Amino acid sequence: MSSQPVHGGGELIPRPEKTFPALRTALAQVAPSRLPEMTTERDTVFTMATQSNSFGPIAMFQLKWAAVIEIERRPDLARRLHAAERAAQELDNSDPAWQAAMDEIRAIMNAARAAVAGDTGDTGE
Template sequence: MSTVPDPNAELFPRPERTPQALRLALARIAPHRLAEMERQKDEAFALAAGHDSLTPIHQWLVIWAGEVEIERRPDLTWRRRNAEHACQTLDRDDPAWKVAVEELRAVVNEARQAADA
């Protein structure tokens, strides 16, 4: 039986929303995701240069600040893993699948809002 982690627990303090701070935080808690982060950062910078806009860089910071928030908070990690498992194992016609999709959205939204605070 799995138990819900303490919602107040954090693995370490929230990092600043800068590329370097987010990278260092991710290296501590989820180093297996660094290549994904770097690839997306490169894509964001290329889009920014190609469109003469900082919007892709801002979006990248929002996404990865949220991902770091999820990784540093066991409660959000637990909720995301359970929702992802349900999405992958349930039939799309099952009403529980839609609940799991909504839970995934809720986790991401909560993380992004917390990282923005």
């Protein structure tokens, strides 16, 4: 049994805003082990944005982490993604099941990105 509240649709937390503080807070709730990865990537992205005088890298960072959180805040979706990732790592890439796992990963990630970008509320289920 989860110690975190489950919101409508099996969501652990509501979808956060795409601001760095909101994304960091949400990630701390749904995937705290990934906080160091997010912080390191943030530092790299902000340096790239400064050097290129462009907000593009920051926007991509926000979209990526919003999509990660979109998946992790939905335990059913996270289980599907992690199972597909394990299969992709364990299977030989000539195995048709490897391609199926890669297709599942791609579909989940694309649906999560679309959901957080406002294209759709659905995350591929």
